[in-house]
Amino acid sequence: MRTTFLLLVLSVSIFGHAQVTKTINLETSGSLSTLLTEDEKSTITDLTVTGTIDARDIKCMRDQIAHITNLDLSNSNIATYEGIATSTLTNSYPANEMPRASFYRSGSSTSTTPLASIILPNSLTSIGANAFYLCTLKSIYIGNSITNIGVEAFEACYGLTTVTMGNSVTSIQNNAFHYCYALVNLTLSENITYLGEDAFSDCHIEKVIFPKSLTTISDAFRSNDYLTEVTLPASVTNISNWAFEYCNALKTIYCLNPTPPACETYSFYVVPNVTSVYVPASSVSAYKNAPVWGDYFYSKIKALPTTETSELKIGGVEIYSVNSNIVIDKTFKGELVRVFTLTGRLFNIVESSGDKIILPALKDNIYIVKTETKTIKVFIQ
Numbered sequence: 001m002r003t004t005f006l007l008l009v010l011s012v013s014i015f016g017h018a019q020v021t022k023t024i025n026l027e028t029s030g031s032l033s034t035l036l037t038e039d040e041k042s043t044i045t046d047l048t049v050t051g052t053i054d055a056r057d058i059k060c061m062r063d064q065i066a067h068i069t070n071l072d073l074s075n076s077n078i079a080t081y082e083g084i085a086t087s088t089l090t091n092s093y094p095a096n097e098m099p100r101a102s103f104y105r106s107g108s109s110t111s112t113t114p115l116a117s118i119i120l121p122n123s124l125t126s127i128g129a130n131a132f133y134l135c136t137l138k139s140i141y142i143g144n145s146i147t148n149i150g151v152e153a154f155e156a157c158y159g160l161t162t163v164t165m166g167n168s169v170t171s172i173q174n175n176a177f178h179y180c181y182a183l184v185n186l187t188l189s190e191n192i193t194y195l196g197e198d199a200f201s202d203c204h205i206e207k208v209i210f211p212k213s214l215t216t217i218s219d220a221f222r223s224n225d226y227l228t229e230v231t232l233p234a235s236v237t238n239i240s241n242w243a244f245e246y247c248n249a250l251k252t253i254y255c256l257n258p259t260p261p262a263c264e265t266y267s268f269y270v271v272p273n274v275t276s277v278y279v280p281a282s283s284v285s286a287y288k289n290a291p292v293w294g295d296y297f298y299s300k301i302k303a304l305p306t307t308e309t310s311e312l313k314i315g316g317v318e319i320y321s322v323n324s325n326i327v328i329d330k331t332f333k334g335e336l337v338r339v340f341t342l343t344g345r346l347f348n349i350v351e352s353s354g355d356k357i358i359l360p361a362l363k364d365n366i367y368i369v370k371t372e373t374k375t376i377k378v379f380i381q
Contacts, residue, residue: 018043018045019045019046020040020043020044020045020046020067021045021046021047021048022036022040022044022046022047022048023047023048023049023050024047024048024049024050025049025050025051026049026050026051026053026057026076027051027052028052029052029053029054029056029057029079029081030053030054030056030057030081031057032049032053032056032057032060032061033056033057033060033064036060036064036065041064041065041066042066042067043067044065044067044068045067045068045069045070046068046069046070046071046072047061047065047068047070047071047072048071049061049071049072049073049076050075050076051076051077052076052077052079053073053076053077053078053079054078054079054080054081054085054093054099055078055081055085055086055093055099055102056081056083056085058085058086058098058099058102058103059085059086061103062086062102062103062104067114068115069114069115069116069117070115070116070117070118071115071117071118071119072118072119073118073119073120073121074119074120074121074122075121075122076121077095077096077121077123078096078097078099078121078123078124079095080093080094080095081093081099085099086099086100086101086102086104087099087100087101087104087130089101093128094126096121096123096124096125096126097124097125097126097127097128098120098124098126098127098128098131099128099131100128100129100130100131100150101128101129101130101131101133102128102131102132103115103131103132103133103135104130104131104132104133104134104135105133105134105135114136115135115136115137116136116137116138116159117137117138117139118137118140119141120141120142120143120146122143122145124143124145124146125145125146125147125148126146126147126148126149126150127142127146127148127149127150127153128150128153129150129151129152129153129173130150130151130152130153130155131150131153131154132153132154132157133152133153133154133155133156133157134155134156134157134158135154135157136157136159137154137157137159137160138159138160138161138162139160139161139162139163139164140154140160140162140163140164141164141165142163142164142165142166142169143166143168144166144167144168145166145168146165146168146169147168147169147170147171148169148170148171148172148173149165149169149171149172149173149176150173150176151173151174151175151176151196152173152174152175152176152178153173153176153177154176154177154180155175155176155177155178155179155180156178156179156180157177157180158179158180158181158182159182160180160182160183161182161183161184161185162184162185162186163177163180163183163185163186163187164185164187165187165188165189166189167189167190167191168189168191169188169189169191169192170189170191170192170193170194170213171192171193171194171196172192172194172195172196172199172220173196173199174196174197174198174199175196175197175198175199175201176196176199176200177199177200177203178198178199178200178201178202179201179202179203180200180202180203181202181203181204182204183200183203183204183205184203184204184205184206184226186200186203186205186208188208188209188210188211189211190211190212190213190341190345191211191213192211192213192214193213193214193215195214195217195218195220196218196220197218197219197220198219198220198222199218199220199221200220200221200224201219201220201221201222201223201224202223203224203226204224204225204226205221205224205226205227206226206227206228206229207227207228207229207230207231208221208227208229208230208231209231209342210230210231210232210233210236211233212233212234212235213235214233214235214236215235215236215237215238216236216237216238216239216240217232217236217238217239217240217243217261218240218243219240219241219242219243219245220243221243221244221247222242222243222244222245222246222247223245223246223247224247224249225246225247225248225249226249227244227247227249227250228249228250228251228252229250229251229252229254230244230250230253230254231254231256231342232253232254232255232256232257232261233256233257233364234256234257234258234364235257236255236257236261237257237259237261237262238261238262238263239261239262239263239264239267240264240267241264241265241266241267241269242266242267242269243267243268244267244268244269244271245266245268245269245270245271246269246270246271247271248270248271248272248273249273250271250273250274251273251274251275251276252274252275252276252277252278253274253276253277253278253297254278254304254366255277255278255279255287256279256280256364256365256366257280257283257364258280258282258283258286258364259283259286260279260283260286260287260290260293262291263290263291263292263293264292265292267292268292268296268297271296274296274297274300275300276300276302277293277297277300277301277302278302278303278304278305279301279302279303279304280303280304280364280381281303281304281381284301284302284303287301288301304379304381305379316330316373317329317330317331317371317373317374318330319369319371319374319376319378320378321361321378321379321380321381324360324361324362324363324380325358325359325360325361325380326339326358326359326361326367326369326378326380327356327358327359328350328352328356328357328359328369328371329356329357331352331354331357331371332352332354333352333353333354334351334352335351335352335371335372336349336350336351336352336371336372337349337350337351337352337357337369337370337371338369338370339359339361339367339368339369339370340367340368340370341365341367341368342365342366342367342368342377347361347367361378361380362380363380363381364380364381365379365380366378366379366380367380
């Protein structure tokens with residue numbers, strides 16, 4: 001029995017701390033530290049906090065709960081606090097904002113919190129500056145109440161692989177996800193109107209679909225060595241200097257605006273591997289004669305295809321567009337056909353009756369059609 005116990009202790013010490021779960025409700029903000037024993041502070045790995053909290057409670061989680069890995073704040077509310085808490089740069093912490101420097105780490109930081117997962121409060125409207133700087137997060141879902149992601153909010157989260165955000169997000173500030181080297185999967189809000197400088201620079205994102213709410217593309221994605229495909233909606237009218245600088249892997253650009261967006265001289269600086277720039281068929285000549293577009297990509301500018309590939313009969317199914325309609329033919333009875341926007345939102349779902357399916361769609365958009373035998377992009381013009 002003693003041997004078994006010793007082996008258990010040894011296994012915990014070798015493979016990490018045993019999972020210890022705690023749920024606690026705060027009736028008074030700022031009281032978390034007093035409601036936990038020293039033993040709990042040194043052993044809790046999974047913490048759920050409900051009730052009313054403020055920046056002092058976040059500081060407790062960061063600096064006192066040494067092994068917290070999973071944190072659920074979904075049913076908590078963040079109250080205003082005036083005083084010293086998570087940051088030395090401010091004494092004022094607004095309500096419903098993840099406090100500045102919430103889980104900030106640096107070379108001189110005393111925090112060693114191995115936070116891998118956090119569920120943010122449902123009532124949260126903003127994520128403060130440096131909130132998760134250098135944090136050990138693996139993935140983050142930014143919910144449907146959040147409108148703003150602050151400066152350097154997730155900068156240098158080297159292990160962050162996936163970012164998904166609800167459609168309430170309208171602004172992402174400078175360097176918000178800069179140096180998130182592992183970031184591959186990104187779902188942007190469909191209502192973003194502002195992307196700050198270097199917001200996603202030096203990440204490993206492979207494809208970017210900019211939402212139709214954006215009119216100007218800043219240098220938010222420069223130095224993405226893994227970026228292979230970019231889709232610019234018809235709403236984009238301006239592309240700033242350095243927007244895609246050093247995106248060495250970039251091969252395909254879709255630009256849906258019939259009028260070539262105005263580009264600054266270095267908008268596409270050092271993108272040597274672009275093979276295709278797809279634009280509306282009626283605008284090929286305009287793009288070839290437009291500054292920067294023609295200078296960089298003259299021989300690579302092509303008409304947007306009706307579909308991504310000329311092979312339309314994989315598995316017998318035919319998919320194409322006619323007069324602003326998506327046409328899906330030769331599916332079998334009972335087969336489910338799903339149509340998504342390029343941002344991944346489900347646009348339509350139909351159970352086939354075995355007859356030709358005709359789905360009205362929006363002009364100047366690309367859709368992804370999925371049947372049980374094929375997946376294809378369809379451009380509606």
